[in-house]
Structure formats: structure tokens, C-alpha cells
Amino acid sequence: MILPAADFIKRNSQFTYSIILIILIPAALVFNTLWTLRAVNRDVNLQLRREAVLVGSVLGNMSTEELKNREFLNKKFAKIQEEEPEIQNITVLVPNEENKFDAAATTNRLGKSGSDPVLSQFVWSSGKSHAAEVIDRTTNTRAWSVIAPIKDDDGKQIAMVDVKISTKKVDDVISRTIRDSIIVLSATVVIVLLLLINHFRFFEYARLFRKLKEVDEMKDDFISMASHELRTPLTAIRGYTELLLRNPTVTADEKATKDAKTIAAGSERLSDLVEDLLNVSRIEQDRMKFDMKPVKLDFLISTALNEIRVQAEQKGLRVELTPVSPQPNIMADEDRIKQIFVNIIDNAVKYTKEGSVTINQRVEGETIRTFVNDTGIGMSPEARENLFEKFYRIKNDDTKNIPGSGLGLWITKQIVERMKGKIFVDSIEGKGSQFTIVFPIQH
Template identity: 40%
Template sequence: MANSLRNLLRSVFKRLPITYSLLLMILVPLSLVINTMWNLNSYERDMNFGVREQAIGVKDTLFPIVTSLKLTNEELKDIFVSTTHQSQSIESITLFAENSDGTLAQQVGTTSTKTLEPGFIENLAYSQGSEYFTKEYDPNIQNTVWKLVTPFTDENGNVSVISLTVNALRVDAIVGRTARDSMIIMVISVIIVVLLLTNHAQALERSFLVDKLKEVDRMKDDFISVASHELRTPLTAIKGYVSLLQKDLQISLTEKQRTKFGVVMESIYRLETLVNDLLNVSRIEQGRLDFTITSVDVATLIQETVRQLDPVAKEKGLGLTAINIPTSLQAMGNADRLREVLTNIVGNAIKYTPSGSVTISTTTERNKVQIIVQDTGIGIAPDDRKHLFQKFSRIQTDKTRDIPGTGLGLWITKQLIEQMKGSIFVDSVGGKGTTFTIVLLPA
């Protein structure tokens, strides 16, 4: 139960960044839309306020003239018409007066010679005695207008209503243009934000997958490490008992039986090499292959390698020699790991050399010691050299198809040399041979 809950919580927490990104992909564009609409409404409200202030200013100018009753209707009309001409937005000014029956009728107007009937807003202002500012459609000019309707009582005590109509065409055009530009900017911003957040979500998803791959890779390394360790014990036992059996039966064995014993031992050696390679790969990848770097006797290690592999070379009819090896040659490294490197490089040289020889030599300079392994083998093509030090990389040709190997040896060799602060280079000519150069720091 506890493990299930722990796994559930771990899964939820791993998914939180992706969920967070998805929420951002929804909330950020939504906030941009809301912000844009809010700003547009605020802008339109400010424009309406400006129009109203303009209408009120005109009304305040006309009010003393209208309420004084000193001008005739014709004189009032001239003033109204002049005011509309001077203003860019005042469409019309109409004065409605109270009839004897308590209704409103047009007294003075600027729209036309036709008498206008008071509308709902004029009658509302008259009946309520309150000023109103509203937006409505005016059929006379076939456009949306604002109306400022104000009731007042003249010097004779009669109630009248003055109605100012403000054309909304110019303001609507400005608001519409602003809304269009704002929507374009908003859409572009939303697209950019969505793209960025999508990329962010994909990056998080990739990160999640990478974590999963790392976990799988770690499990693989652990499995290889455990399996390799478990294989070494039975392999050692098999190797030991086969050797003892071969020794005990040496006198009575026929040539055919000796050959079969040889095949068994060779298979054991190959399996042992594979297990050791897998162990080394696992240790290197997990950073557990630690060793001490000290002064190493290079000459002794080379001689040991020659003695160890000389029987293998002779079995193939090859010459294995070491030349120009100073007896006091020292380099910085680790004796066990450098022995493994030399065995690997020289062993490969013997393996891929059908005839001729393998030569080990050294050169020394002020800041480096070079170990050179040169063979007269099949050589390596330029394209194959690019992948030579990669894991599981093997040269696939008709000449190499039957040569056993895992493709791990050179990768391990390169890792070991680099951990010893050294480097390795390869030079080769197809059909003429290959030269490996190991460079180490001098002791």
C-alpha cells in the first residue's frame, strides 16, 4: 500500500510540470483576450465620456440663451444651426416645448423643415425631470447617435426639453479601428505565447522521457552489472574444471578430442572476455571505475604483453616484436588498466592481421610518451575510422565477418586512456595495415 501511494505521488509530481504548462497554454491566452476586451471597453467608455462632456459643454453654452426667452424661434434656430456647423460631432439640436395638454412638441430644430416628434427619451426626461445621456439608432441620419436630453423650466414657468444629438460615426470609426488593431495584436500575441508554451510543454515532455530513458538505462546497467558478476563465478568454475579434466586426460586424449577441448577453452575465453567487457562498460558508464594514477613502468608492461600474446601470434604465423623500448621508460597511468589497454590493442592487431607482423615501439618527448602498435593487417577504411571508438562498433567486411568480437574493446580502451589523462589515435591504409598511437603523460 505504501509503495503504491509512493509511486502514485512520484508519478503525479513528475507530471506536474506538464500539467502546469497546459494550464499556462489555456490561462495566458485567455488572460490576453480578457485584458484586450477590458481595455477596449475602457477605451469606448472614455470616448463616450468625452462625447458626453462635449455635448454638456454645448448645452451649457445654449442654456442661458434658451431659458431667457429673449430670442425668437428663428433666431434660436440660427444659433442652433451655427453651433452644429462649428462642431464636428453635434448632428442636431432640437427644442421641445410643453403644450397646453401636457405633451411635448417641437419648437425649434436644426434637422430639417419637418417637425420632429419627441422620442421616448425626450418624454422620459420631461416626465421625470431628469437629464439623460443615451446611445440609440437615429432613423433620420441612419446611424447610431448619442443623445443628451435635458429638461428645464423657463422664466415663465413652462417646462421645455432641449435635445442634442451627437453623431457617433467618427467615434465608432476610431473605436472600431482601435478594436481591430487590438485584436490583431492580441491574436499575434496569443499565437506566439501558444507556440512558446507548446515548445515548453514539449521540452518538459522530452525531459520526462529522458528521465524515463535514464531510469531504464540505469536498470539496464544494474542488470548487466549483476548478470556479469553472477556469470563470472560459474565461468571460473567451468574454466578450472575443464582445464583439470584436460590435464588429467592429456595422455589418453585423441587428436580429435584435443581439438574439441581447444574449442571449449576458446569459447570460455571469449565468454570471459565478453563478461569482463560488459562489467567494464557498466562501471565506466556509472562512474564506478576509479583507479589511482601513478608512475608506471611502461617497458615492463610491454614485455609482459608480448610474452602473453606471442603464442597467439605464432599460432597464426605472425611475428610479434617490441623495438626501441627504453628499459627505464616511465609514464603516468595505472598499471592494471594500461596492461588491459595494451592487451586489447595488441590482441586486436593480431586478430585483424592475416599475415605479416605486429610491432610495438615507443617514442618519448618532453611532454608525452607514445606507445605505437603497428600491424600489416587488413587496414581500416576512412568511413569506419570515424566510428571506431564507439560502443558496439565493428568493421563489417568480407574479411572481418568471421572474426569474433563485441565491438566494446576499443571503446573501453579509449575510456581507460582518457581517465589516465591520455589519448589514442589511429592511422590506417586499407590492405596495408593499421597504426594505433597511445599518448600518455611522462612520469
């Protein structure tokens, strides 16, 4: 059993991906900023501590006279502060009788050392310098404080120096970095959101596209099923109508003959349509078989022409085929070639009221071109644009009474292209059309 959440993720992978993205990108940014800040803080702290220790050690060696000479000390302090502006305060601490420490000299304007008594005591008794981070609660500022022992030339501990280095500069940089990071983070979140909105739009399109494909497949399945189902009863209708037309009782009756002929013509049209629909579903499902071998076009065109000749003659149209000689071979399926030319010639005859349908050929480079010309109704340039689309029929006064499904040219183009050929049309409205079918020559 799949858990509901896992099932949801599986079905909505796009959605889940988006959510991960919106959380992950800003989280990565925040993590990166915090990580960098931590590293900077650590490095700078280390640096400041080192500086404080250094200053402490500079002052660490003094004679008792120097220690008592305030002027000397103040000069020394001023020099150090000039070199190290980060130094907040330097205080020299000397022990008094109460075992506490007085500020012998200090840069603090109020004259106070501000030194931690516990720390001072610790350094005094251990004789070792000590660095610590101190926070001033009133101003909410940080500083590094180093208390180091001061020894005389004999190595005797005579005082201590307390150096405070302000971390204000670093803290300012850090808070500026945090502020900048928040701006970058907000901008990133906005960009990610915009990307996601776009992403969801595409996601919606993809969903629609999938749905459309499903509908298309359903339609194909329906066409294929319906055509097969229609075929059997239609064959029966056509067979029995033929029998009726040969039945003496029917042939003796003019009205009955006319009715039977109407049924015959109707069922003929229906079975053509069913055949076309079957072809469409075969092509769309890539089930159309092509038995490719070297063939000559002229013979196949003439067979196709013969199938339509009666219709043409009934309309009083002149039909003519002028093939090239010698006829080159092309690689194709014979039945499909016939199907192509039956469709094109059938159209030429169907959409021509008077005049002729002429077919001629030309070898051009490595191709053979067959032109099917008619002197029919022709078509406008706009109509020609959609000519090879499924179910497309030109609707005007000239065509309204001509039956057809609009599938013939779509099927023809698909078949031509599957045999590596090309088909195109030229036409002048009211004058006629020329369909050109090109196939590569097979040597």
C-alpha cells in the same frame, strides 16, 4: 491517497501544462481586449458627456428676444455644429400652456425635438442641467443627451436647450477594435495550437528517450547480473580443464588432450567476454575505480606486451618496443594502462597475418604519444568511423574467422578518456594500422 485527477496531473505534467497554455493565452488576450475596450468606452463617454454639457452651457444664457429670433438661433446652431460635427441635434424647448415643451428651434430636419418629456420636466422643475445616454431603438444608435436650462439676464428660466451628441464614431471604433481583436485572437489560437503540436512531438520524443534509457538501464543490469552469474561456473570449468590437461590418463590420450584443449580455449574466450561485459557495465554505471598516481608508461607497456608475446611469436610476428628516454611521468591507474595496451597490442597481433607489431613513443609539448603500429589487414576509412563503438566489428573475409566481441576498443577509449588521454587511429586497408594513445605529462 492521491485524487485521480491530481495523480493524472502529476504523471502528465507536460500534457497539463499544454492544456493550461491553450486556455490561458487566448483567455488573457480576451480579457486584455475587453478591459481595454471598457476603459476606452468609459473615457470616451466621459469626454462626450463633457462636450454635451459644454454646448449646453454655451447656449445656457440668452435673452427672450434672442430666443424668439429663429434666424439668430439657426446661425448659432450651425456654428456650433460646424465646430462640433459629432453634435447630432440641438433643440431649444419652450414651455407651452399645457405645461409641455415645444421645440422653438431645432436642427432636426423634421422639426421634432425628440426630447425625453420626463427628463425635460425634471430639468425644468429642478433648474439644473442633466445628461443621459439615450438609445434610439429604430436606428440602434447611441447618443449623449444634455438638457440644460436657458436663463435670461435676470437669471429667470425661460427655456431649455437639448443637445444630442452622437456616439457613432466611438461605437464604430469599438466595433472595429472588436473585429481586429477577434482576428488577432484567432491567429493566436492557431499559433498556440501549432506550438502545442510541436510541443507534443517533443513530449513524445522525451517519453521515448525516457523509455530508451530505462531499457538501456535494464540491459546494463542484465549484463552486470549475467556476467557475475557466468563467472563462477566459468572459473570452475577452467580450473577443472586445467586439471584434466595435467591428468596422466588424459595426456596419454591424444584425442582426449585435444578435446580438453578445445574446452580450455573456449572457456578462455568466454571468460574474456564475461570480463569485457563486466567492464562495460562498470564503465556505464561509473563504477570503474581508478587509482591515479604518477606512473611511467614504458614499464607498463612492456608488461602488456609480454602477455601477448607468445601469441605474436606463434604467428611469427616480430614485436618491438622503443620507448622514449627519459620516460616522463603520467597520472594514471597502472592496471588500466596495462588493460589499454593489452587490448591494442592484442588487436595488432590478432589482425596481422605477417610482419611486425612495433611500439614507439614521442614526447610532443606537454604530452607523450605512444604509437602501436602493425603490418596487418588495416581498415577502410568508413570502417574506422565506427571503430570505437560498442560491439562494432568490421565484417569482411579477412576478419570472419577471427573471434572477438567488438567491445575491446570501446572499453579502451572509455578508459583512456577517463584518465584524460586521447586515442585515435590511422590505417591503410591491406597495409596496416597505427593506433596513437596520447597522455598529458605529469610534472
